[in-house]
Amino acid sequence: MDKWTLALETFLKDWKDRGDVVGALVCGSYVTGYPSKRSNIDIHIILADHVE
Template sequence: MKLENWRKALETFLKDWQGRDEVVGALVCGSYVTGHPSERSDIDVHIILSNDVTWRERGNQIIDGFLIEYFANPPGQIRHYFQDDFNKHRTMSMVQFQTEEILFDYTGIIKELKLEAYGWLKKNY
């Protein structure tokens, strides 16, 4: 497995999600995007669901030797993560949306969430 082949594995993973009506966007974040993956790194993917979805999903899938960790959530849940992380003096969810690479964004919601994440990061604890 060559670390530079991660994008092909990501494309394969996204084929199952991209055509679904309830999926409005996807982003990838983490060490592969920032350019510092190791052989133990996973590929972190956020699947953004439409606002009217009442379910969430989190899972792992191995494709071509790459571990893909994915999170499927509607925007309201992402906003809840921002609030919860802020309340607990953490920045994980906000940083993920700041250091992401947008894979597709049919409604513009990922750009909105990125701006909101930036706003949360600027707040004083």
């Protein structure tokens, strides 16, 4: 498992069991397979409609 994938899984662990989370969108150069030394991981947490 790549280091970025492990970091992603570790971060998402706290979000997975929350009832107000619909999903997560991960994007950026690591996901597309073209990271550089300046790349980061972009994560968008998608919340349920009732969350303000």
